[in-house]
Amino acid sequence: xxxxxxxxxxxxxxxxxxxxxxxxxxxxxxxxxxxxxxxxxxxxxxxxxxxxxxxxxxxxxxxxxxxxxxxxxxxxxxxxxxxxxxxxxxxxxxxxxxxxxxxxxxxxxxxxxxxxxxxxxxxxxxxxxxxxxxxxxxxxxxxxxxxx
Amino acid sequence: xxxxxxxxxxxxxxxxxxxxxxxxxxxxxxxxxxxxxxxxxxxxxxxxxxxxxxxxxxxxxxxxxxxxxxxxxxxxxxxxxxxxxxxxxxxxxxxxxxxxxxxxxxxxxxxxxxxxxxxxxxxxxxxxxxxxxxxxxxxxxxxx
Numbered sequence: 001x002x003x004x005x006x007x008x009x010x011x012x013x014x015x016x017x018x019x020x021x022x023x024x025x026x027x028x029x030x031x032x033x034x035x036x037x038x039x040x041x042x043x044x045x046x047x048x049x050x051x052x053x054x055x056x057x058x059x060x061x062x063x064x065x066x067x068x069x070x071x072x073x074x075x076x077x078x079x080x081x082x083x084x085x086x087x088x089x090x091x092x093x094x095x096x097x098x099x100x101x102x103x104x105x106x107x108x109x110x111x112x113x114x115x116x117x118x119x120x121x122x123x124x125x126x127x128x129x130x131x132x133x134x135x136x137x138x139x140x141x142x143x144x145x146x147x148x
Numbered sequence: 149x150x151x152x153x154x155x156x157x158x159x160x161x162x163x164x165x166x167x168x169x170x171x172x173x174x175x176x177x178x179x180x181x182x183x184x185x186x187x188x189x190x191x192x193x194x195x196x197x198x199x200x201x202x203x204x205x206x207x208x209x210x211x212x213x214x215x216x217x218x219x220x221x222x223x224x225x226x227x228x229x230x231x232x233x234x235x236x237x238x239x240x241x242x243x244x245x246x247x248x249x250x251x252x253x254x255x256x257x258x259x260x261x262x263x264x265x266x267x268x269x270x271x272x273x274x275x276x277x278x279x280x281x282x283x284x285x286x287x288x289x290x291x292x
Binding site: 029080083084087088090091094095097098099101102105106107108109110111112113114116117119120123127 | 224227228231232234235238239241242243245246249250251253254255256257258260261263264267271
């Protein structure tokens, strides 16, 4: 599986299978308080997400005998750029979220502590989204990244 | 000591001085008045970090080499380490706050900009430390 395919897989499967259940679980916890149902939903999503991240490694393990180079210098450079772009976006998101909440509520106000995990989930979603989109963009529309 | 190392040391000194001055200011004011409002202005010392382009100018001579591939690699790796440290601090601070305070309680909004500021400081410190560690203690980086 090439980096581009992994990025597409993350974008297409990550949204419906990870982001939506985790956001729904956090919203239920925010709205009705922490109970068994949202906690179970969030835990199952995290476990499922962990298994999904293992998929490329399992695939590589089964195709070990093909003697293919799946990660060269170009991939490494693209990976570095992608991670950097995702981190910078995360930083901008975090600062914006903090300052906007502070401005909206006022310096003397207070917010529910449940906003913290919500901010974190938002950051995780954004980080993975930017990583996937940047990988797809940097590999381009041509088939350059399709053949390892 | 090359330009990047000097900048890293300068950043570390400024961040440490800011933390010390602000903490002492808040502590003294809190001791005298019972609350603190002026102490936070010590954060203004961080503006010194913006002086690095003027304090540590690049060599102007056409033969002056500013940096080579090794320096670029070190700085890139340091920045990546710094972002990773920032990400972990964000992750830990959000979850720790939630676990320590409890899901039914609230936090003052002042905590949010302070968290952003702490994230920025952690990023700066981690980047500077990573640069210094990668160059090492030897004279390897003194040529530039």
